[in-house]
Amino acid sequence: MSSRIWPIMRKEFLEIWRDPRNLGFVLVMPVLMLLLYGYGISSDVKWVPLAVYDRDGRSPARELVRRFTSTEYFVVTAQVGSLREFRRAIDTGQAKVGLVIPEDFSQNLAAGRPAPIQFVVDGSDSNTASIAVGNIAAIGKSTELTPRDLRPQILVAPKLETPVPIELRTWVWYNPELKSSNFLIPGLTAVILMMLAAMLTSLTVAREWERGTMEGLIASPLRPHELMIGKILPYVVIGLVDVVFILLVAVFLFRVPMRGSLTLLMISSTIFLLGGLGIGLFISAATKSVQVAFQLSTLATMLPALLLSGFFYPIENMPPILQAITYLVPARYFLVVIRGIFLKGVGLAVFWKELVFLSVFAVFMLVASSAKFRKRLE
Amino acid sequence: MNSELAIEVTDITKRFGRFVAVDRVSFQVRRGEVFGFLGPNGSGKSTTIRMLCGILLPTAGTGRVAGFDVARQPERVRENIGYMSQKFSLYEELTVQENLDFFAGIYGLAGPGGAARREEVMALGGLASYRNVLARDLPGGLRQRLALASAILHRPSVLFLDEPTAGVDPISRRQFWDLIRAMAAAGTAVLVTTHYMDEAEHCHALAFIYQGRLIATGPPARLKAGLQGSLVEVEVEPGQLLPALTVLQTHPLAREAAMFGAALHVTVDSSEAIPTLQASLTARGIAARRVETIVPSLEDVFVSLVTREVGA
Ligand SMILES: Nc1ncnc2c1ncn2[C@@H]1O[C@H](COP(=O)(O)OP(=O)(O)OP(=O)(O)O)[C@@H](O)[C@H]1O
Ligand SMILES: [Mg+2]
Numbered sequence: 001m002s003s004r005i006w007p008i009m010r011k012e013f014l015e016i017w018r019d020p021r022n023l024g025f026v027l028v029m030p031v032l033m034l035l036l037y038g039y040g041i042s043s044d045v046k047w048v049p050l051a052v053y054d055r056d057g058r059s060p061a062r063e064l065v066r067r068f069t070s071t072e073y074f075v076v077t078a079q080v081g082s083l084r085e086f087r088r089a090i091d092t093g094q095a096k097v098g099l100v101i102p103e104d105f106s107q108n109l110a111a112g113r114p115a116p117i118q119f120v121v122d123g124s125d126s127n128t129a130s131i132a133v134g135n136i137a138a139i140g141k142s143t144e145l146t147p148r149d150l151r152p153q154i155l156v157a158p159k160l161e162t163p164v165p166i167e168l169r170t171w172v173w174y175n176p177e178l179k180s181s182n183f184l185i186p187g188l189t190a191v192i193l194m195m196l197a198a199m200l201t202s203l204t205v206a207r208e209w210e211r212g213t214m215e216g217l218i219a220s221p222l223r224p225h226e227l228m229i230g231k232i233l234p235y236v237v238i239g240l241v242d243v244v245f246i247l248l249v250a251v252f253l254f255r256v257p258m259r260g261s262l263t264l265l266m267i268s269s270t271i272f273l274l275g276g277l278g279i280g281l282f283i284s285a286a287t288k289s290v291q292v293a294f295q296l297s298t299l300a301t302m303l304p305a306l307l308l309s310g311f312f313y314p315i316e317n318m319p320p321i322l323q324a325i326t327y328l329v330p331a332r333y334f335l336v337v338i339r340g341i342f343l344k345g346v347g348l349a350v351f352w353k354e355l356v357f358l359s360v361f362a363v364f365m366l367v368a369s370s371a372k373f374r375k376r377l378e
Numbered sequence: 379m380n381s382e383l384a385i386e387v388t389d390i391t392k393r394f395g396r397f398v399a400v401d402r403v404s405f406q407v408r409r410g411e412v413f414g415f416l417g418p419n420g421s422g423k424s425t426t427i428r429m430l431c432g433i434l435l436p437t438a439g440t441g442r443v444a445g446f447d448v449a450r451q452p453e454r455v456r457e458n459i460g461y462m463s464q465k466f467s468l469y470e471e472l473t474v475q476e477n478l479d480f481f482a483g484i485y486g487l488a489g490p491g492g493a494a495r496r497e498e499v500m501a502l503g504g505l506a507s508y509r510n511v512l513a514r515d516l517p518g519g520l521r522q523r524l525a526l527a528s529a530i531l532h533r534p535s536v537l538f539l540d541e542p543t544a545g546v547d548p549i550s551r552r553q554f555w556d557l558i559r560a561m562a563a564a565g566t567a568v569l570v571t572t573h574y575m576d577e578a579e580h581c582h583a584l585a586f587i588y589q590g591r592l593i594a595t596g597p598p599a600r601l602k603a604g605l606q607g608s609l610v611e612v613e614v615e616p617g618q619l620l621p622a623l624t625v626l627q628t629h630p631l632a633r634e635a636a637m638f639g640a641a642l643h644v645t646v647d648s649s650e651a652i653p654t655l656q657a658s659l660t661a662r663g664i665a666a667r668r669v670e671t672i673v674p675s676l677e678d679v680f681v682s683l684v685t686r687e688v689g690a
Contacts, residue, residue, distance in 0.1 A: 007483025212465030219461035
């Protein structure tokens with residue numbers, strides 16, 4: 001390591017340390033965000049009023065409804081007999097969620113065919129709605145009626161090994177109690193880390209431009225890569241401290257199970273952080289203004305990490321174009337990794353591909369921003 | 379390579395899009411020389427310095443600094459120069475000592491030798507008793523000295539100072555110039571820009587730059603001697619300054635006339651024109667309190683050069 005990197009790191013730490021705003025930003029904000037969003041979003045939405053339009057009416061259909069209403073998440077407030085009544089129940093707010101079971105549901109199930117059911121969710125309260133959708137998906141999964149689950153006198157399945165799927169595509173595994181915080185906290189961690197990493201680096205470089213200190217550095221024998229490494233390393237350290245903070249909050253406050261390897265979590269987080277720091281450097285090579293850097297880095301990281309990572313909306317439910325875009329969102333891969341480590345306790349064998357992508361992304365971003373930075377000097 | 383020449387600039391040009399910020403500028407600075415760069419706002423002083431420091435790439439022309447080509451060997455150039463930009467370029471959240479440590483670090487001056495050098499520049503800038511003060515809290519004059527101290531830590535053979543004394547009180551300015559002259563005496567070449575004409579008098583050589591072009595170079599004395607004709611200062615009642623200026627500017631014997639503080643400066647072919655000028659003013663009802671030839675200042679030289687440039 002070049003001897004010029006160390007003075008830059010030292011200076012960077014001193015600047016962070018001296019400015020209390022930085023310290024708050026770096027250490028308090030992530031935990032605060034986790035608490036705010038964590039409690040805000042994950043306060044489990046219970047007793048959602050459900051309208052049921054059962055056009056089948058046979059026993060498997062009633063069993064299905066019972067599966068949903070036996071949880072504390074849904075309560076039937078309307079049993080309707082026509083599409084018009086169904087509509088009115090939703091429109092008037094009598095029910096937030098409606099379930100339509102088609103006439104051939106039992107027959108499909110019996111024949112081993114996919115048996116689609118339809119949920120209608122009142123989206124006007126998006127928070128409740130998105131959580132309700134998650135809950136539906138979760139229950140749908142656990143309700144995947146295998147022939148063995150069903151009373152033999154009602155259904156005779158043709159093939160005993162294969163489960164008969166109910167057509168609901170979002171499945172929840174390893175979270176049988178359906179605690180949404182188990183799901184949301186790892187996702188939030190990805191969002192917070194990505195945003196923090198990009199923001200911190202883009203701000204530290206933009207500040208050098210804005211204050212005029214960058215000119216002095218360019219006129220010195222300092223090489224671009226030395227400057228970049230010296231600026232990135234302190235934030236890797238800080239990012240990892242944040243990971244530990246977040247981990248503590250997640251495990252002790254939100255009671256998210258941590259089933260996997262801590263080492264693997266730290267290594268994956270480092271790789272993910274490097275990508276975020278790379279985004280930050282790339283942004284700072286494009287603007288000399290602190291304010292623009294702030295806005296760009298939020299825009300470039302928070303929105304994709306929130307909306308396109310599979311955190312809020314299941315990727316499978318997105319239009320194909322958006323689905324294609326999600327492949328470029330690092331948070332999508334990190335989500336697989338971090339949920340895997342937290343909830344499933346799985347390791348590299350399961351998500352090595354995701355880690356490879358994250359590494360490639362980090363290297364690409366760092367090289368690209370280094371090149372862009374060099375060009376910047378005209 | 380001429381080892382006496384610290385800076386050698388030939389037809390250096392910088393365009394930003396279609397705008398020509400620096401237009402075929404050529405000059406030379408010898409070792410141990412203080413070279414002053416004078417010009418109004420936006421004339422291209424900083425842009426020229428940035429090109430010579432390897433911060434901006436010249437669009438055309440060449441610049442050699444400490445024997446290295448600024449476009450082709452920018453890294454070698456950077457090792458041999460000290461640069462003080464026109465913006466305060468230190469870390470405000472760091473103390474005097476920490477700032478110096480930082481610059482020592484990036485110039486590879488760690489270790490005991492470096493520590494001694496840090497103490498040396500700290501003493502030179504009179505900063506020793508402020509070593510634990512945050513740069514943010516330093517008064518203006520000391521900030522500039524700290525910036526200079528950081529720029530000379532690595533004993534550069536060429537020093538670029540872009541408006542080093544802007545906004546600094548007169549006593550601090552004088553101290554600062556003592557430092558500059560001492561360094562030049564020790565063999566450093568110094569290229570300095572300033573808006574203060576009195577500071578320009580301290581330079582060994584000057585270059586006037588106007589709208590990106592060099593309009594005159596030379597030692598201050600020769601520039602002043604080069605002003606053709608005599609310079610006449612006219613003092614009138616404050617309320618009559620503008621009418622008097624109009625009269626003098628259109629006067630057949632006056633080559634140039636310009637406002638100069640509370641007085642007017644008129645360039646004439648010889649001092650014999652004075653009675654005629656006075657008569658013309660009286661004819662318009664303007665009472666001149668004083669009309670006499672004076673020794674031109676650098677500002678007169680500059681105004682005269684610019685007027686000629688604009689007229690051409
Ligand atoms: N990066 C840039 N892009 C476009 N125009 C620029 C750029 N840098 C400088 N200029 C323009 O070039 C001209 C010369 O600027 P420069 O900063 O060299 O002037 P200066 O002589 O240093 O002025 P001052 O005394 O105000 O510092 C100005 O008109 C300025 O607007
Ligand atoms: Mg300037």
